Amino acid sequence: MSLRVILAGFSTLLMTVAAQAHPIGHSEPLPPWQAATSWPDRVIATLSGDPATEFSATWRTDISVGRTIIQIAEATADTRFDLGAETYRAKTESVDLETFRVSDGAMESLENVGLGKAHYHSYTFTGLKPDTLYAWRVQGGRGHWSEWYQTRTASTSGPISFVYFGDAQNGVRPTWSRVIRAAFQTEPYAAFFLHAGDLVQKGDSDYNWAEWFEAGGFIHAMIPVVPVPGNHENITVFSEGPSPKRTRVRTPLWRPQFTLPVDKSLPDHLQESNYDLRYSDDLHLFVIDSAQDTFDAQATWLDEKLSNSTAKWRIVTMHHPYFLPESFDRNRDDAARRAALSSVIDKHEVDLVLTGHVHTYGRASLPETQQTARRALGDANAVRTVFVISSSGAKNTDIWSADRVEQSVGDGATDLGDLSLDRVAGNTPMFQVLRINGDVLSYEARTAIGDIYDAFQLRKTVTGQKQLTQGAPAFGETRLFSNTGPYREWWDLR
């Protein structure tokens, strides 16, 4: 045996040992895309104030990185656009991944045993120029920089597009990755990507979040993210004492991971989860944390916000849907939520309500006048609000039977109250592209292979009324479990 062979064998052995040594308590090493290091990862851009002049960056390192910095420069076409970049000190939060402690109690996360703590760093850039491309990068340990990411601030007026995703939740890295990347290919200049709750299955699981960040990769850092919390972003904590009380609270990973608007008029538990973003004169977005038990306070907040909003298009997003087939309406919370919010949404004639939760696709509208006949291509109908349920992950629920769709769509869906069910799909992860150009909002729902499955246009008249025109894709064959490929639950996806 030559020395070279011995040495090669030895170094292989050492590498193997090293690979298995981490983390403590796991027999198997963490996937490289999960383990925290002194290099920045999970880098994400979010909107936390005025999108025309501010955006935030958040990133993660291991706990060896105490204080660190961020840099920003206006992106130019020069080779060294980075000369003269400004440097700022980041805010750092330490998160104990193994034991989550909140005011209502604590949770031992069995998902995170052996992971210890991680540091999340963040910074909000302010005083930026509207509609301007910026380059920014973040540091972990000294000299451990990310690449330069380019992110554009909002324009105060003009066309806007954004992408909206329903629940990613299951098979996030294996299969949802293709959905977010297809969305990026479809709408690369989107102003933001909106995730309508249940981003992951287990809100406490660092592995689950690692999947979510890995699936988006650098997209998360280029296109600002608007995350909406869902019920799966909640965890269960137990109070201390002889008779522990069980409470559902938002995962303590949410706020460190995402830097979002803080609204002091709301209770503490809604900070960075219930917020509004006035994107431009044409778009005002209202995010409702529908997984909390405080609908009345949130309805009051929404009412005030909508009363003061002059934006042309006003969109509410929340995880739980506003409409559901009655057969699926098992959760009385949903009814309570609707009761609290429906009058506000109706009063202000909110244009769109974007939701998730049901792991299916459904689009319904509230007509200004009762419809009897099914709408035909090219017809324009006056509507008050359009409601969408969508899902982008691998889990899908079979709730639309062929009979039911025929009945619902054909008869104006009288079983949904006053709503008219315009388009449904089963077994089909989807992403939606919304484009706003003055008085016209164009919507399309696309499948993971990029095909347009559903489309409509809303046009605002001078009197403020909305005319809904169905697009041709809305009249294609309905995708259901009965006429698509085989389905299997997501358990085997890793």
Add this chain to the structure above:
Amino acid sequence: MINRLLACFALIGLVCSPALAHPNHAPAAPPWQFPSSWPDRIIVSPGKDPQTILTLTWRTDATVSSAIAEYTIASADSRFDIGALPKAARYERVDFSQTNYAADRGGPPNEGLGPVHYHSVTLDGLEPDTLYAYRVRGAQGHWSEWFQTRTAPTEGAVSFLYYGDAQYGILSHASRIFRQGLLSAPNARFVLHAGDLVNKGDRDLEWGEWFQASGFIHAMIPVIPVAGNHEYLETPDGGTKDGKGVLTDLWRPMFTLPVTKSLPKSLRETVFDMRISKDLHVFVLDSSSPYWNEQLDWLVATASSSDATWKVIGMHHSPYRPGLQGYVNNPDRGDFHRARQDAFIAAAERAEINLILAGHNHSYTRASLGDDVGPGLPDAQARVVLGQKREVDLVVIVSISGAMSGNMTPEHFAKNKQKFSDDISLERWATNTPTYQVVRIDGNVLNVASHLGTGEVYDAFSLTRSQDGTVTLQNLAPAFGTVRNFDTTGPYKDKADLR
């Protein structure tokens, strides 16, 4: 003897320490450089027939010797993956203690890195213009995500991206060019990197940066890499400069590219052609190889028998060398290059090549060759005006994606041009300006847009091919904007501070 062996082990232990420790404890090395039993550096490339063949290549540590891929036609279903077909991978072991390295550096550049395995699979018998989903596996259960990638179409419009040298600031700076390119051409059919992807072709860290800079793009949009002189290692007797270097041992494991059997063995996976579609035939040359005339003979034979509407060459060195002082000042080297260039132009004309995509000069230049191209720059006034068309034989583009800019000027160009040919006209140039190019082919029209790092279009032209095969060039509006050079742009700093 035992003592000496132990000493050796201790030494190796020290040398290996960056790899041995978890990335947490290895301050100098980023975590994305290290191999693991999970797949990384995943890249898809077109096969010889891009309509029916795609190749997949990925890396793991040396613990993984039986990797597989799975693939299926992508559908809109939740579980599109049910029924995917497995395919066993081959692997090539890269032992950094054995790989070649440049003679001008004292020792191996990859100290401390253990051996790695590059796995590859060729998917053949695919359907044209079809979206496929695939994933690759390292150790048991260690799968990549499912990537979606599309085979080339038999006919119809095709667009693709082309990048010049990344080389310096690959992750820090060139990444924005690669990603901005995807924004401008999200449905590009392939991405061509025209050589000098890295600065030191034998250094794993730089390849780690190169893969990290594009991330999942490499696994979605098939990549055609071209070998440049920095993928070659300089030999003690004159380096690559006179065509005597050797290709880095990392190239063939990292990429799975067509082998042209009729050419010398040293050109396998660096010289090949791909008939993308009815309208487009791509030829990749290895301009750093000593076997130049062999490549040109092959080019003439292959391209002349091609009935594609457009014939495009990707090669690292452009057939002229604006801004390269050595060319002017060193007659020996000048003669060497000139001989190669003259031979190339003769071959390209015989092969009826329309477009050459090159790098090397760290600047942006676009030039036309032909009998009737006019004086061109630096006499900018004489240049054809917006809207006018004229016949050209060949268009040559040189661009740069990385963070080192050369200082080519029209004066350099004119000086070199005299040595080269009068039938060449410089249409547009820039320094201090990384760009990416989107090439769109639709039947008889080929459009090129050169974008800045901010996405704006800096240069644009179209080529139109008539029935009789003549090609007319039309400069489009962006070609007439203010010239970007060191006087008209922001400050520049040499690459020394870049990681």
